Structures are given as structure tokens and as C-alpha cells.
Amino acid sequence: MSPDPLKSRNTQQGFHLKFGGGRKRDSIHGDSSQRQAGDGPSKPKRNRPVNRADERSSAAQRDRIEKPVPTAPASHKSRQPGNPIKSQASDRSSSITASILRPVLDSVCERMTWFQARHKHSKILDRSREIQEQSHYNPSDYPGSADLLVDQEQQIREEIENANQRIAFTDETIAAALQPLLQQVSEACAKSCNPSKASEEQAVLEAKLAAVSITLKKEAQDSIEQESAGLQQKLQELVESHMVKLKDAIDLETEQKQEKKLNNKLHSLRKTLTQEAEDRATNLRKTLAHDFEKRVAEMEETIIQRHKKKIDQLEKSLAEANLKNAKLHDSLKSLEARFDQAASEQGRLLKSLVDETQLSQKLQQLSVSKDEKLSKLEARLESLPNHASKLEQLEEDMREHSKFIEKKAEQQDEASTRLEALESTSSKAFEEVKKIKEHVQSLGSSHKSATALTDRQILEVIRPELDKSDEKLKNGIQRIQDGLTPFLSKERASREALESQLEDISGQLSELQSESSTTKTKLSGFAEDSNKNRHLVIEGMKSLENEVNGRLDLVTSELKSITRVPKPDFELSRDAYEGICLQLQALDNWQNHFNTRGLFKEIVAYIQNALPESARMKIDRLEARLTAFENSFSQKRRKLPGSNAAMVNGHQQDSA
Numbered sequence: 001m002s003p004d005p006l007k008s009r010n011t012q013q014g015f016h017l018k019f020g021g022g023r024k025r026d027s028i029h030g031d032s033s034q035r036q037a038g039d040g041p042s043k044p045k046r047n048r049p050v051n052r053a054d055e056r057s058s059a060a061q062r063d064r065i066e067k068p069v070p071t072a073p074a075s076h077k078s079r080q081p082g083n084p085i086k087s088q089a090s091d092r093s094s095s096i097t098a099s100i101l102r103p104v105l106d107s108v109c110e111r112m113t114w115f116q117a118r119h120k121h122s123k124i125l126d127r128s129r130e131i132q133e134q135s136h137y138n139p140s141d142y143p144g145s146a147d148l149l150v151d152q153e154q155q156i157r158e159e160i161e162n163a164n165q166r167i168a169f170t171d172e173t174i175a176a177a178l179q180p181l182l183q184q185v186s187e188a189c190a191k192s193c194n195p196s197k198a199s200e201e202q203a204v205l206e207a208k209l210a211a212v213s214i215t216l217k218k219e220a221q222d223s224i225e226q227e228s229a230g231l232q233q234k235l236q237e238l239v240e241s242h243m244v245k246l247k248d249a250i251d252l253e254t255e256q257k258q259e260k261k262l263n264n265k266l267h268s269l270r271k272t273l274t275q276e277a278e279d280r281a282t283n284l285r286k287t288l289a290h291d292f293e294k295r296v297a298e299m300e301e302t303i304i305q306r307h308k309k310k311i312d313q314l315e316k317s318l319a320e321a322n323l324k325n326a327k328l329h330d331s332l333k334s335l336e337a338r339f340d341q342a343a344s345e346q347g348r349l350l351k352s353l354v355d356e357t358q359l360s361q362k363l364q365q366l367s368v369s370k371d372e373k374l375s376k377l378e379a380r381l382e383s384l385p386n387h388a389s390k391l392e393q394l395e396e397d398m399r400e401h402s403k404f405i406e407k408k409a410e411q412q413d414e415a416s417t418r419l420e421a422l423e424s425t426s427s428k429a430f431e432e433v434k435k436i437k438e439h440v441q442s443l444g445s446s447h448k449s450a451t452a453l454t455d456r457q458i459l460e461v462i463r464p465e466l467d468k469s470d471e472k473l474k475n476g477i478q479r480i481q482d483g484l485t486p487f488l489s490k491e492r493a494s495r496e497a498l499e500s501q502l503e504d505i506s507g508q509l510s511e512l513q514s515e516s517s518t519t520k521t522k523l524s525g526f527a528e529d530s531n532k533n534r535h536l537v538i539e540g541m542k543s544l545e546n547e548v549n550g551r552l553d554l555v556t557s558e559l560k561s562i563t564r565v566p567k568p569d570f571e572l573s574r575d576a577y578e579g580i581c582l583q584l585q586a587l588d589n590w591q592n593h594f595n596t597r598g599l600f601k602e603i604v605a606y607i608q609n610a611l612p613e614s615a616r617m618k619i620d621r622l623e624a625r626l627t628a629f630e631n632s633f634s635q636k637r638r639k640l641p642g643s644n645a646a647m648v649n650g651h652q653q654d655s656a
Contacts, residue, residue, distance in 0.1 A: 100184065104177040111170040118163035125156045273580055277587075281552045284591055288548060292541055295596070303534060313630070404487060515629075522622050529619065533607060540603045 132149055608616075 100177070100181045104174060104181065107170045107173040107177060111167055111174065114163045114166040114170065118160055118167065121156050121159045121163065125153065125160065128153050128156065270580075273584065277580075277584060280584075280587060280591070284587075285549065285552065288545065291596075292545060296538060296541065299537070300534065310626070404490065522625065525622070529615075536607055536610070537603055540606065544599065 128149060132153075611619075
């Protein structure tokens with residue numbers, strides 16, 4: 001209970017009656033000796049206007065008080081009939097007691113003000129707590145109301161702490177100010193032992209005590225009268241309020257008997273409703289958790305299947321490309337080996353140009369090897385659809401080479417016919433030479449006298465024919481050499497062109513391999529991004545589940561609080577019952593018409609908004625590259641999910 005301010009005013013009034021108007025001025029301006037600059041209160045005191053005629057002092061009295069030795073004014077001295085005027089010693093003792101009591105009363109008044117301030121702040125704190133408790137069950141529309149209440153409570157606590165500190169400080173000052181008064185009392189007691197001064201001091205003390213007792217009686221009477229008046233008013237108000245409450249209670253007592261039955265029914269209904277609400281909440285949680293797990297599992301399976309299909313297709317395409325590369329490398333090795341064989345055969349041909357049989361055999365082998373190469377190259381080049389132009393050029397070159405080989409075969413046939421003709425002429429010439437020898441021998445046998453023909457003479461006769469045949473052979477061989485040199489040069493040029501083309505093909509294959517490796521890395525990055533997106537979706541679903549669980553917990557807690565708290569009025573319990581029924585209907589409607597279409601749309605929109613532009617551009621580029629890469633291996637176009645695709649149970653379906 002806070003002290004009554006009227007008591008403090010009455011005590012102050014008595015002090016003014018005793019010690020004059022200087023107390024009022026000092027209480028307003030403060031005592032400079034007791035209160036320092038840093039010891040003052042943080043807030044100014046509340047000015048209390050005093051409009052009492054008995055506390056007002058004249059200017060002459062204030063002038064007397066401001067003198068170095070203050071004396072009590074004559075108007076305030078208690079003069080009774082039969083008492084003599086006090087001596088100068090009694091005036092000095094009264095001034096000393098006034099100077100001692102003044103800081104004590106100042107500190108007491110200051111303590112009262114701080115005590116009242118603390119009491120006021122404690123009431124405000126209790127009121128703010130009640131408001132917070134009410135706002136916990138009935139939240140306001142203003143979003144920052146909770147923070148404002150917390151800040152207000154913190155400020156009030158600081159004010160209470162400051163008031164406690166100031167009260168402790170004033171207690172210390174009161175104790176320090178009472179020490180000289182106690183010392184004076186002890187000295188007075190010690191002096192009272194002297195019989196000469198005891199009578200005078202006793203008279204002074206008795207006069208003071210009489211004045212103080214009179215003032216205290218007056219103040220007590222005034223305060224008692226005021227308190228009694230206030231108590232009478234309060235009692236009247238309380239009686240009126242209690243009478244109203246009693247009337248209401250009497251009215252309620254007649255209805256309580258009927259309400260008991262209804263309350264019992266309501267209690268049973270509440271129990272059933274709470275049980276049904278808890279059962280439905282648990283069922284909702286289970287169904288939501290089960291649906292959520294199913295949806296997440298289906299989404300994971302669909303994403304994994306899509307990525308597996310893409311990865312399998314890419315692996316198949318890479319395996320086919322690797323097989324093609326291996327075949328091409330094998331064909332390159334075989335071609336190089338054959339080219340080496342052809343080069344060695346060309347060297348042998350150059351060494352053995354005179355041997356016509358070897359030339360014919362090698363030409364036949366070359367034609368056969370060319371045909372085989374052409375057939376093999378055609379079979380292998382059919383497996384490379386991207387090099388159609390180069391294959392056509394190679395086919396044209398091979399056709400030209402085959403035509404050139406046919407021409408050379410015809411020339412070889414002509415040369416062989418000529419050689420056969422030369423052989424026949426040479427055989428005829430040898431036969432003629434034999435005939436000539438026989439004729440010469442016959443002539444020698446018949447004509448012994450004639451000179452014998454020598455071999456030299458025979459050779460001289462046969463030499464022109466032999467020279468002619470040698471010239472014919474040399475001319476034929478020269479023609480064969482002249483025809484073979486351009487053929488070999490063309491063959492070398494075509495071989496070099498084929499080697500360059502094969503090098504280009506190998507470079508393209510290496511580029512394809514590098515592109516396949518880059519696509520693998522991109523696919524791995526895309527898989528990581530999809531995993532991140534899946535984790536984001538899972539986190540969003542978890543947060544949604546936590547929010548739904550929190551709301552269900554709030555509903556169940558409210559239902560439990562409604563069942564626990566007794567309702568004094570029938571109308572309030574009925575309103576609560578209707579609110580519970582409406583909440584249960586809303587929950588049932590929400591459960592029956594639950595759909596995740598909007599939820600998944602919001603999740604997709606949140607992911608799209610949360611992703612930065614750079615990540616979005618990277619994903620678009622990866623999709624474009626994937627489509628291009630898939631189109632390069634197969635003409636079938638992959639169908640990406642477009643903006644017009646429909647969402648069914650959280651999954652995006654294709655339009656086809």
C-alpha cells in the first residue's frame with residue numbers, strides 16, 4: 001500500500017506552523033548542501049500547488065529567515081496564557097533543531113515521492129503484463145505491437161530500478177542526517193544531569209513537546225477526517241458495486257440450476273469435440289505426412305528416371321561414338337599399313353621396271369587392293385553420316401583412280417602385245433639366223449674352196465635386225481616408264497590427300513570426344529543443380545509441414561484451454577462452443593478440399609525468384625546445349641516442360 005499523500009502534506013503543514021515559511025522555499029529550491037548536481041532525480045518532481053492561508057509567509061518573515069542567524073517568526077510561536085517569553089538559548093536550540101530536522105524532512109519527502117513513483121510504475125507494469133496476456137490470445141492487427149509492449153515494459157523496469165536506487169540513496173541520507181539529531185539528544189540527556197541547567201532545558205523541551213503534540217493532534221485529526229471521508233466514499237462505492245454484484249448473483253443463482261445441466265452437456269460435448277479434433281488433427285498429420293512422403297518419393301523417382309534416361313542415352317551415344325572412333329582408328333591403321341605396303345611396292349616397281357611380269361602382277365595387286373580399299377572405305381564411310389561431302393569427294397577420287405588404273409591396264413595390255421610381237425619377231429629373226437647358218441654351212445660343204453663365214457660376219461649381217469628389235473624394246477619400256485611416273489605421282493598425291501582427310505576426320509572425332517566429356521561434366525552439374533532444387537523443395541515442404549503442425553498445435557491448445565478454463569457466463573461458453581464448431585467445420589472443409597496445386601506453384605515461384613539471374617541463364621544454356629547434343633545424335637526432339645504444361649498433384653505433365 002502506498003502512503004497517503006495527505007499525511008505527508010499534514011506533516012509538512014505542521015512543520016511550517018513550527019519553523020516558519022523557510023521550509024517551503026527550501027523544499028521548492030532544494031538544499032544545496034545535501035543535494036549535489038549528480039544526485040538529483042532523472043525526472044523533475046511533480047509540482048504540488050499548495051493554496052493554504054496558514055502556510056503563507058510574508059516578505060518580512062522571508063527576510064528574517066535569510067539573515068545569518070534565523071529565528072522563528074512571531075506569528076508561528078505558540079504563546080499560551082501564563083507562559084513567559086523564551087530566552088535566547090531556547091531560540092538558539094530551536095534554530096539548531098530546525099537546521100538538523102530540515103534535511104531529514106527533505107530526504108523523507110524525497111523518499112515519499114520516489115516511493116509513489118515506484119508504486120505508479122509497478123501498477124503500469126502490472127497493467128502492461130495484463131495487456132500482453134490478453135494480446136497473446138487476441139493478437140492485434142498492428143504488427144509491431146508486441147515489440148512496442150516489450151520496449152515499454154523494459155522502460156518501466158528501468159524506471160522502477162532507478163526509483164529503488166533513489167530510495168536507497170535517500171535512506172542513506174536520512175540515516176546520515178539523523179546522526180547529528182541523535183547526538184544532540186544524547187548531549188541534551190548528558191546536560192540534563194546538571195541541576196542548574198536541567199530546569200531551563202526541561203521547560204524548553206516541554207514547550208517544544210507541547211507545540212509538537214498540538215500540531216500532531218491537529219494533523220492526525222485532519223488526516224483521520226479526510227481518511228474517514230475517503231473511506232466512507234469508498235465503502236459506499238464498494239457497497240453499491242457489491243449490491244449490483246449481489247443482485248446479479250441472486251439472478252444467476254436462479255439460473256445456475258438450469259445451467260448446471262447445460263454445463264454438464266457442454267462439458268461432455270467439449271470432451272467429444274476435443275477428442276474428435278485431436279483425432280482429426282492426428283489423422284490430418286498422418287495423411288499429410290504420408291502424402292508428403294509419397295509426393296517427395298514420386299518427385300525423386302521421376303527426376304531420377306529422367307536423369308537416368310538422359311544419362312543412358314548419352315552413354316549409349318558416347319559408346320557408339322567410341323566404337324566409331326575405334327573403327328576409324330583401326331581403318332586408319334590398316335590404311336597406313338596398306339599405304340606403307342603400296343610405297344614399298346612402288347619402290348620395288350621402280351627397281352624392277354624391266355620385269356614386265358612383275359609389273360603386271362603388281363598392277364593387278366594394286367587394282368585388287370584399290371577395289372578392296374574402295375569397298376571397305378565405302379562400307380566404313382556409310383557409318384559416318386556427318387561426312388557425306390567428304391565421302392563424295394573420296395568416291396570421286398577413287399573413281400578417277402580406278403579409271404586411271406584401267407587406262408594403265410590397257411596400256412599394259414598394249415605393251416604386252418607389243419612385247420609378244422617383238423618376241424615373235426625375235427624368234428623369227430633367230431630362226432632366220434639359224435637358216436642362214438645352215439645355208440652357210442651347206443654352202444661351205446658344197447664349196448670348200450670358198451672362205452668360211454665367221455661369227456663376226458654373221459653378227460654383222462644380223463646386227464641391224466637386232467638393233468631394230470632393241471630399239472623397239474627400249475621404246476616400249478620408255479613408254480611404260482613415262483606412263484608409270486605420272487601414275488605414281490598421282491597415286492602419291494591421292495594418298496597424301498587421303499591422309500590429310502583422315503587426319504581431319506580424326507581431329508573431328510577428338511573434338512566429338514571433348515564435346516562428349518564437356519557434356520558429361522555439364523550433365524553432372526545439371527544433376528547437382530537438380531539435387532539442390534530437390535533439397536529446396538524438400539525444405540519448403542518441411543517448413544510447410546512445421547507450419548501446419550504449429551497451427552494444429554495452436555488449435556489443440558486453444559481447445560484444451562477452452563475446456564480447462566471455467567466460463568462464468570452461459571453466453572460466453574456458448575460463443576466459445578460456436579467458435580469451436582466453426583473451426584472444426586473449417587478444418588473439415590480444408591481437409592476435404594485439400595489440394596497442393598497452389599502450394600507447388602508457390603514453391604516453383606519461390607525457387608524461380610530465389611535463383612539468381614546467372615544460375616537461371618546457366619540452366620537455360622545447359623538445356624539448349626542438351627537439346628542440340630541430343631538432336632546431333634538423333635532426330636527425335638526432347639520435349640521440355642513448357643509454360644502451358646498442366647500441374648496435376650504437384651507434377652508437371654507434358655502436353656502430348
